[in-house]
Amino acid sequence: MKQFLLATLAALATAIHAPAALAQSLTQPVDGIVAVVNDDVILRSELDRQVAQVTTQFANNPAQLPPRDILERQLLDRLILQKLQIARAVDSGIKVSDAQIDQTLVQIAQQNRLDVSQLRGAIESQGMDYGQFRNNVRDQLLVQHLRQQVGQSRAQVSDAEIDSLIKNGHVRTEQLHAAHIVINVPEGATPGQIDEAHAKAEDVVRQIRGGMEFAAAALRYSNAEDALQGGDLGWRNANELPPALVAAADKLQDGEITDPLRGPNGFHIVKLIGKRDAGAQMVTEYKLQHILVKTSELVSSAQAKQRIEAIRNRIVGGEDFAKAAIDSSEETETARLGGDMGWAPAGAFGPVVQQIVDGLKKGEVSQPFEAPPGWHLLKLDDTRQANMAGQMQRSEAKNMIFQRKAEEEYMSFLRQLRSEAYVEIRLPGSEPPKAGSNS
Structure with a gap:
């Protein structure tokens, strides 16, 4: 995300x-x-x-x-x-x-x-x-x-999947910079439609190997959301990417592309831009405390903000953050622990929260900020440097599996959303839809 x-x-x-x-x-x-x-x-x-x-x-x-x-x-x-x-x-x-x-x-x-x-x-x-x-x-x-x-x-991740990832040594420390083109196959596609999509993907491969820039081909042919960015996936940990994509990339030299790969949503063409060994992945970890006031049909955003501001004023006035969390936080998992969120690596809670954390000094309490499901306060207790290489934490392994599954599930969701919709194209030259058609 x-x-x-x-x-x-x-x-x-x-x-x-x-x-x-x-x-x-x-x-x-x-x-x-x-x-x-x-x-x-x-x-x-x-x-x-x-x-x-x-x-x-x-x-x-x-x-x-x-x-x-x-x-x-x-x-x-x-x-x-x-x-x-x-x-x-x-x-x-x-x-x-x-x-x-x-x-x-x-x-x-x-x-x-x-x-x-x-x-x-x-x-x-x-x-x-x-x-x-x-x-x-x-x-x-x-x-x-x-x-x-x-x-x-x-995208559900089981303990067994996490155990298997760690136990079997499938946690890879290298990172890949790749780009991709996706040629969708319709939901419930017929063999003819699958053959048509495969033929289109093979034609795209021929054009790229014949001199067309990959980014231009992505713009012209890809059905992926990142087509306007040339299909660029950026640098990703190998465990965050589909295993089939990683396996294909392992056989490529920088700048090479794969033949069409069959995936759950269609055919993929992958270009390897670069590889690097993450090596000793020294990351900053943060120990945070958290208070949440939720919004709901009965509690407006303005009311929740007023409540969280009152809690912050009490803390700034001398009340212990942990006591305030136990008394007032609506985050049930951490409230009983005094709002203690434990240690988490940079970026674990998304870019908005990370930006707020980056602006805090040790022991400082943030200004109230809004993010689903309500208004939040954070206190930065401490920071430390940790080497993630070779000692994959369960939370990191779970996140890698989740990100991979979530991407696949969302692609399937989009295909279903599109197939169920009524869409009438009125561009000049487009044929009008037949009766009962969804496109």
Whole structure:
């Protein structure tokens, strides 16, 4: 999930430096509907905005872009999937508060070496609407929370799996930098549809080996969410990736690609960009205490914030944090321990919490902050350096297995979501759907 958020922030941040042509495209009047998605629509202006952003990314090498009609269909498919995810998130009761959006905007600003006021000025100086930019951030956070919800409900990790990973020596310390292209196979695909997807994947491999850049092929053909980033997966611990992908990468030299690999969701093409041995993985670990006040239908965000602020004032005034946690925290697992969360490595609780922890001194209590399922306080008790190589902790092993399963489960979830939706494409040249069709 962390990689997904960082990719999202990076994509949003690129708009800040877009040329005037992109800014103008963001302010063009609505000129029609290009798709109907269940009870929602996608406007021509939304699609034009996506096309302008991609065109800007490839400004130095426009020949790598597919023809306009193919690019529009690829981007429209991604907009459709985004609409479906946002709708499902809202239907599932997922909410994103203004405070969470503000925290994310701080991250985007810092990535661009700006403060939030400068970020807003940079956006508006390009002719873009800051309110729309905030809405884009909100939508991406909704999707992120949906991914977390689906992963937590579907990706179960047993003690036996953790024991096996450690006992059999399958915990690998090396890291891989890979990129991938995914050619989806429809839910309940016929043998003919599977053969068609395989043939398409083989054709993509031929084009890449014939000279097409992998990133351009990902943009043109991949059904994965990271296609706009060239399918780049970044540096990942080998245990976080599907075993079949790792096994294929083991046989590659830097820059080489695999033949099509059959996966649960379709066919994958993998490019190995690099390998490195993590060696002695010295990481910073944090010992934290935590207090939570939950929001609910009966307790609004404002009410929960008021309660957590009152708790913090008591602590700052001299009350012991552990006592306050026992008396007031609604995190049942840690409240009885005085809010003690034990030792955890950097990044274990996500980028938002890590940013807050990084700003604390030993013994300091954080300002209240909001993240599902409510308002939080953290106290930094201590820090230490730990070598993770060769002594895989159960929590780390569990996280690696979970991340791998969660990614696979979410891909299956997206295929099901798309297959169950009513989608009518109205792009020029697209055939109207047959009666009863979902696409």
